[in-house]
Amino acid sequence: MRTLFIASLLAGASFAHATPVDAAKSSVKFVYTQMNVPVEGQFKKFNADVVFDPAKPESGKVSISIDLAAADAGSGDANQAMQLKDWFDTAHFPKASYATTLVKAAGAGRFQAAGQLSLKGRTGALNVPFTARPDGNGQWLEGSFPLSRLAWKVGEGDWADTGTVADTVQVKFKLFVPK
Amino acid sequence: MTSTSPVKYTLIARLLHWLVALGIVAAFGIALYEDDLKFSLLKIKLINYHKWIGLTVLILAAVRLVWRLTHAAPKPPAHMKPWEKTVASVTHGLLYLLMFCVPIGGWLYSSAKGFPIVLFGVIPFPSLIDKNEAIAHTIKQWHGLGAWLVIILASLHALAALKHRFIDRDDVLQRML
Numbered sequence: 001m002r003t004l005f006i007a008s009l010l011a012g013a014s015f016a017h018a019t020p021v022d023a024a025k026s027s028v029k030f031v032y033t034q035m036n037v038p039v040e041g042q043f044k045k046f047n048a049d050v051v052f053d054p055a056k057p058e059s060g061k062v063s064i065s066i067d068l069a070a071a072d073a074g075s076g077d078a079n080q081a082m083q084l085k086d087w088f089d090t091a092h093f094p095k096a097s098y099a100t101t102l103v104k105a106a107g108a109g110r111f112q113a114a115g116q117l118s119l120k121g122r123t124g125a126l127n128v129p130f131t132a133r134p135d136g137n138g139q140w141l142e143g144s145f146p147l148s149r150l151a152w153k154v155g156e157g158d159w160a161d162t163g164t165v166a167d168t169v170q171v172k173f174k175l176f177v178p179k
Numbered sequence: 180m181t182s183t184s185p186v187k188y189t190l191i192a193r194l195l196h197w198l199v200a201l202g203i204v205a206a207f208g209i210a211l212y213e214d215d216l217k218f219s220l221l222k223i224k225l226i227n228y229h230k231w232i233g234l235t236v237l238i239l240a241a242v243r244l245v246w247r248l249t250h251a252a253p254k255p256p257a258h259m260k261p262w263e264k265t266v267a268s269v270t271h272g273l274l275y276l277l278m279f280c281v282p283i284g285g286w287l288y289s290s291a292k293g294f295p296i297v298l299f300g301v302i303p304f305p306s307l308i309d310k311n312e313a314i315a316h317t318i319k320q321w322h323g324l325g326a327w328l329v330i331i332l333a334s335l336h337a338l339a340a341l342k343h344r345f346i347d348r349d350d351v352l353q354r355m356l
Contacts, residue, residue, distance in 0.1 A: 035227045036300040040293065074293050077218035164220050 018049035018061070022138070025176035028066065032073070032149070033166035041078075045070035050141065050177045052103070054132045057111050062141070062175075063099040086156045093120045098128075109133065119152040130173075138178040147171050185253050187354045192250060195243045196355055199278060202236040203333065207326055230289060230296050234304065237282035244275065256349045267339065270332055277329045283307075284322035291315035 028043040045067035052060035068088040073079050083090045100115035109131050117126040130143030146168045149155050155165055188196070206229050213225040255264050286307055289296050293310035297303045308314065343351035 034223055034294075036297045037227070037294055077222075081218050158220050161220055164223055 018051045018063075019177050019179075021048040021050055022176040022178050023047075026174055028064075028171070028173045030147075030172065031170045033168070035164055036166075039074040039078075041071065041073040043067070043071050048175055050175065052132065052139070052141065052177065054109070054111075054134075054139075057103045057105050060103040060111075061100055062103070062113060062115075063097070064173075064175075065095055065097045067094065068096055069094055086159050087154055089120060096120075098126065100128075117152075120154060122152055124151070135176075138176055141175045141177060142173065144170060144172040185251055186350070188252060189246075189250055191246055192243070192252070193355055195239055195246060199236055199239050199243065200333070202232050202239065203278075203329060206232040206236065207330055210326065227300070230285065231299055233282045233285045234296055234298050236278060237286070240275070240278035240282070243278070247275075253354050256343075256347070256351060258347065258349065270336055270339075274329065274332050274336065277325055277332070281322060281325040281329055284318060284325055288315055288318040288322050291318055 023046070026048070028046055030041050030043070031038050032041065033039070043066045046064055048062065048064035050062050052062065069083065069090045071079070071082050071088065073082050082088050096117070096119040098115055098117045100113040103111055103113045106112045106129065111130055111132060113128045113130065115126055115128065116123055128143055128145050130141050133140045133142070148167050149169050150160060150162070150167050159165060209225050209229045209232070213222055213229065216222040216225070255267060286296060286304070290306035290308045291311050291314045295303060295306045340352045340355070343349050
């Protein structure tokens with residue numbers, strides 16, 4: 001009980017100055033490859049909270065929650081398929097979330113976040129590189145990283161065939177954190 | 180006397196003709212079958228094969244046009260009536276036009292759907308226009324209409340060739356074999 005209380009205090013403390021990102025300016029896109037054809041998709045609905053001071057990256061924290069039902073995989077057919085059991089199975093796992101556990105400087109405006117991704121009922125480590133760029137009323141956090149769809153069982157059964165839909169999906173995000 | 184009017188089409192012209200014919204039939208057949216399939220691996224594969232074949236037809240059509248303009252074709256046989264010659268050359272002209280328009284339409288459609296074409300999964304071709312679902316829908320209608328027109332004209336063309344072979348008993352079909 002006491003541990004739980006302290007944990008919640010700590011959690012509360014670390015989120016004390018978390019700022020929601022500006023959803024209108026921000027985007028989380030992805031590029032998947034279908035028979036070597038790059039196809040762009042987008043996660044249209046997400047919430048992200050950021051505490052990040054480039055001068056003190058270790059005390060930074062980024063958490064994001066993505067509404068998978070609003071995923072646009074680039075075509076009507078694919079959008080319907082994405083909801084089904086073989087892909088995101090949104091009936092059981094409507095959201096994907098990622099939270100950093102440690103952010104480190106990686107030189108000249110670049111940073112490396114270690115964190116945990118929860119997707120389709122699985123939680124695992126995911127490192128995300130990003131850059132931070134101040135811009136008038138806030139800052140931009142931008143990055144791009146490859147994600148193995150099969151490691152998270154996204155595209156099961158027939159769809160596990162990487163000859164048609166490649167395993168690697170490139171995720172590109174751009175978050176605007178207002179001051 | 181006959182030096183300007185060869186008896187047969189050149190080997191290259193014949194090869195191009197039959198490759199394009201094969202490509203058109205294959206692309207049409209695949210599209211007809213694939214359009215009703217539900218979203219699946221097979222559908223994705225067939226759509227891509229269709230695009231590869233269509234783009235190949237377009238490239239071959241360009242080569243054919245250049246070849247045709249630089250190499251004399253055999254003249255129509257003397258027994259043909261003027262209106263028959265007109266129908267034949269209008270059909271040939273339309274088929275040449277559609278060999279370009281239908282694949283370009285498909286390329287535009289694929290572009291408007293947000294899918295660039297990667298020929299044989301190896302050679303990337305640029306998107307011709309930006310992604311736009313409404314435009315894609317319209318182009319698809321025209322692409323399909325054009326394809327049906329090709330099939331109708333090509334059938335007419337084939338029937339005419341058979342008529343030359345079996346009714347007129349001239350050498351028109353043999354020139355292309």
